[in-house]
Amino acid sequence: MSGFVEIKKRMESVEMISKMTRAMQLISGVRMRQSKRLLAEALPFSVHCMRTMDRLLSMSPNLESPYMRFREKKPGDKWKLDVFILTGDRGFDGTYNADVVAASQSTLQRRVREVEEKGYVPDVTLYLTGTRGREELRAFGWTIDESFYYSFKEPKYLPAVELAEQIMIDYQSRETDEALLIYSMMTSPISSVPIDIRLLPADLTGLRRIIDIACDDPDVRVALPPGFPGEPPTTPFDFTGDVDTLLDYLFNTYLSGVVYGALVEAYASEQTARMTSMDNASRNSAELMTTLLHRRNRLRQNAITSELTEMSASVEAMRYIDSAIEGKKTTSRTGVN
Numbered sequence: 001m002s003g004f005v006e007i008k009k010r011m012e013s014v015e016m017i018s019k020m021t022r023a024m025q026l027i028s029g030v031r032m033r034q035s036k037r038l039l040a041e042a043l044p045f046s047v048h049c050m051r052t053m054d055r056l057l058s059m060s061p062n063l064e065s066p067y068m069r070f071r072e073k074k075p076g077d078k079w080k081l082d083v084f085i086l087t088g089d090r091g092f093d094g095t096y097n098a099d100v101v102a103a104s105q106s107t108l109q110r111r112v113r114e115v116e117e118k119g120y121v122p123d124v125t126l127y128l129t130g131t132r133g134r135e136e137l138r139a140f141g142w143t144i145d146e147s148f149y150y151s152f153k154e155p156k157y158l159p160a161v162e163l164a165e166q167i168m169i170d171y172q173s174r175e176t177d178e179a180l181l182i183y184s185m186m187t188s189p190i191s192s193v194p195i196d197i198r199l200l201p202a203d204l205t206g207l208r209r210i211i212d213i214a215c216d217d218p219d220v221r222v223a224l225p226p227g228f229p230g231e232p233p234t235t236p237f238d239f240t241g242d243v244d245t246l247l248d249y250l251f252n253t254y255l256s257g258v259v260y261g262a263l264v265e266a267y268a269s270e271q272t273a274r275m276t277s278m279d280n281a282s283r284n285s286a287e288l289m290t291t292l293l294h295r296r297n298r299l300r301q302n303a304i305t306s307e308l309t310e311m312s313a314s315v316e317a318m319r320y321i322d323s324a325i326e327g328k329k330t331t332s333r334t335g336v337n
Contacts, residue, residue: 004300007295018286079178081123101136104133185269
């Protein structure tokens with residue numbers, strides 16, 4: 001009976017874990033859908049900023065923006081590369097953080113190799129939003145800013161603006177020569193893939209690709225305005241005043257939109273990964289519960305069979321004893337006669 005009791009206790013534990021995983025799965029599903037709505041609200045803003053910059057630069061061939069091209073440096077100069085990696089704080093999300101860390105390692109190695117081919121000396125600093133992945137990337141030899149922490153749990157626009165402004169200030173003051181952003185983006189309603197985008201100098205081609213991927217998501221598309229993104233306007237327009245001030249404003253707002261969109265995407269990806277992981281855990285719990293139930297039933301059946309066998313043996317023994325006693329009595333009577 002000790003095995004039966006152990007199985008019963010384990011079944012109670014599995015049932016409790018199953019309830020927890022189902023609850024976490026439902027919560028992650030709700031948060032994922034909320035993040036998709038946030039992303040749909042942010043996309044028109046980002047697309048408008050991108051198109052405005054496109055038109056402004058294409059209509060002014062002689063206009064050059066320091067935010068659109070790499071700086072010229074001498075061979076042997078340092079190339080300051082700041083990389084912002086959106087990792088999470090919590091577990092129970094499958095391989096989400098591990099995938100982001102692996103993609104970061106691959107992107108960093110590629111970018112460092114490209115910088116060295118130009119004759120520059122790469123100086124890389126990583127900024128991780130969460131606590132996950134720090135030890136792994138540090139083990140690869142990368143420098144991590146331990147003072148930086150930015151949780152993207154339930155992302156808000158104003159904190160994203162503050163982060164974007166700091167990135168812009170560092171670039172303007174030449175504290176950095178290039179800023180990369182690595183995060184996980186939803187490629188389907190149930191899966192995501194880590195991607196990287198260059199924030200500064202701006203990579204409008206990469207941003208268009210990311211917008212196309214986002215617009216293909218049914219949960220995002222249903223919340224977008226009708227006909228979005230549509231065709232870009234071709235009507236010429238005139239601008240007055242300082243063009244540099246206008247470009248600063250456009251790139252600042254563009255950067256805020258991109259950072260906020262990435263935070264929302266990372267949040268949606270993490271919640272989707274957690275929802276999928278908890279769904280798998282719930283199914284595994286159900287399978288384990290079925291296995292334990294069958295094992296318990298077998299133990300119970302074996303116990304019943306053993307009891308019946310013992311009862312049958314006892315009956316046979318009693319019959320044998322009764323027969324022996326009856327035989328002795330018969331022999332005794334026969335001898336007396």
